[in-house]
Amino acid sequence: MTSVRESQTETRSVVTSGGPGGTHDDAGVRGAAAPRRPFKRYFRETGWRHLVGIAVAAFAIFPLLYVFSASLNPGGTLLTANGLFRNLDFSSYASLFTSERHPYGAWYVNTLVIGLVTAAGTVLLGALAAYSFSRMRFTGRRFGLTTLLVVQMFPQMLAMVAIFLLMVAIGDIFPAIGLNSQIGLIMVYLGGALGVNTYLMYGFFNTVPSSIDEAAKIDGAGHARIFFTIILRLVAPILAVVGLLSFIGTSSEFVLASVILIDPEKQTLAVGLYKFISDEFSKNWSIFAAGAVLAAILPVALFLALQRYIVGGLTAGSVK
Template identity: 70%
Template sequence: MAAQHPVPGSQAGLIAGEIGEFPDASTRAVTSQGDGTRHIPTKRPFSFGRWFGATGWRHLVGVVMVVFSLFPIVFVVSSSLNPNGTLTGSNALFSKIGLDSYVRILSDPQVPFATWFANTLIIAGVTALGTVFLGALAAYSFSRMRFTGRRFGLVSIVVVQMFPQLLAVVAIFLLMSTIGDLFPAIGLNTHVGLIMVYLGGALGVNTYLMYGFFNTVPASIDEAAKIDGAGHARIFFTIILRLVAPILAVVALLSFIASVNEFVVASVLLIDTENQTLAVGLTKLVSNPRYADWSAFSAGAVMAALPVVALFLFLQKYIVGGLTAGAVK
């Protein structure tokens, strides 16, 4: 039996206050004894069932999700290191390891991987910057200004996003073909034309995403700046953009990833091999039914994922706040 120590009234109150400030399983309360003494219970023994019910199941779910997410990555890396060039031989993970596929895709003159890689970075980078800038302008206008057609514009943005971009491929091709006859620099088989299509397709959803985040910024900040003589442009560029940096980072990341992975529109608009992106170019490695070089395809996919991973790690501190803060409106 634990030893009992008498505690004066003033010290008992102090102990009770400290326990109230720092509740813990080991010292939940100061119990009173019949003889006027106080007894502090000892720490309860560890119970696996109690721990699992409180926090343990969360760890189990996290481990399962991590394994589920990493398995495709491990499989692709194993396939890229397989020198045989087949996908079926990669079922036994890392049974054969070699860098032949990386050398083959980087040195093959018929596979301009470096050119595809550069085209992808340019198109995805410009698209991400343009999407952030145009989306921020539109979101600021819908959030801070009141004009005729504002509500109809917001509803239209949501409704248009219900239709997949695949339905507009034929219309996009005909439109860009007609534009190319008048302005060849922004028509078919041009990077500028593809960027314009990407900007138009992503403007709606990103504007609505930013709109929710802009509403979390107090309007009193704008009013204070207007009292000091600042206009809308100065408020937007010097104040608002700094306060909404998390959502800007999230939109830039999502736009960059979408542009890197996009295949349908890029395959329709980009005709020449030298102008194509990684998503279109790498598909040629596995499009031949007689021989599909899955090992080189996997090696190219691994290298194509490096810029996305680097950008994600660089912007990770903004991602959580940018995705959740705008959801309160």
């Protein structure tokens, strides 16, 4: 027994020392720390990237902090908000929901409803068009794709007068979808839902193998069933991206909403918040900043919830 223990002890010492010669090599031992790189080499390879990241983060975060600090400043101007968080007063947030002249709560609900309905309609129309161009072969297919791309080259401001006159004419016949109606504004937004969204979805739809459609057709499935039960589940990332971009764009849109919506109770946040700083003698930047902070909560929350789809949805369609 004694000789066996002595041999085991000798074996452990040989293994620990790295060999019979007693030399110890840290690189061959599991868990040993890797040698540190010199600072110049570290900075040249990866260190400068951290400095760039910190600078970009500071550049992006500072305006947010400044707006939030201005919303807590009771002075009502931006000049006294240069000292960040020097004054802390939440009266501006309370004034948003107590003013009868500026119904902020109604603006928030209107923006939420218009944005969600427009996003859902944009996703549905864009997905239907992209599926048709991707899976079906028909006369005028290439011309239709080119037309959608060319139409998007012209700014929407060129059609502003035409849209206004069209909404006035429609309102004379169908007041529910004419001028000063939220449904009419949604229909105008959906009128521009195709174009770049269709092209974005078209590239993603092409990454889905057509053999899936052929197998479903053999089992007796039609285009509608294939689209709603199979394809939509496979292209969920691009649907989330288009829906998010549509919601953000609709929520921040000002020109069309200010032209079509007239009554204050029907207006959106982009139009309503402008009233706080548009008056000649009563510009209140503190309340405007408070309203902007609250208006940004929902888009930021949606962006964080859908961020795992954004990279895949924007890049997957570019490899086909």
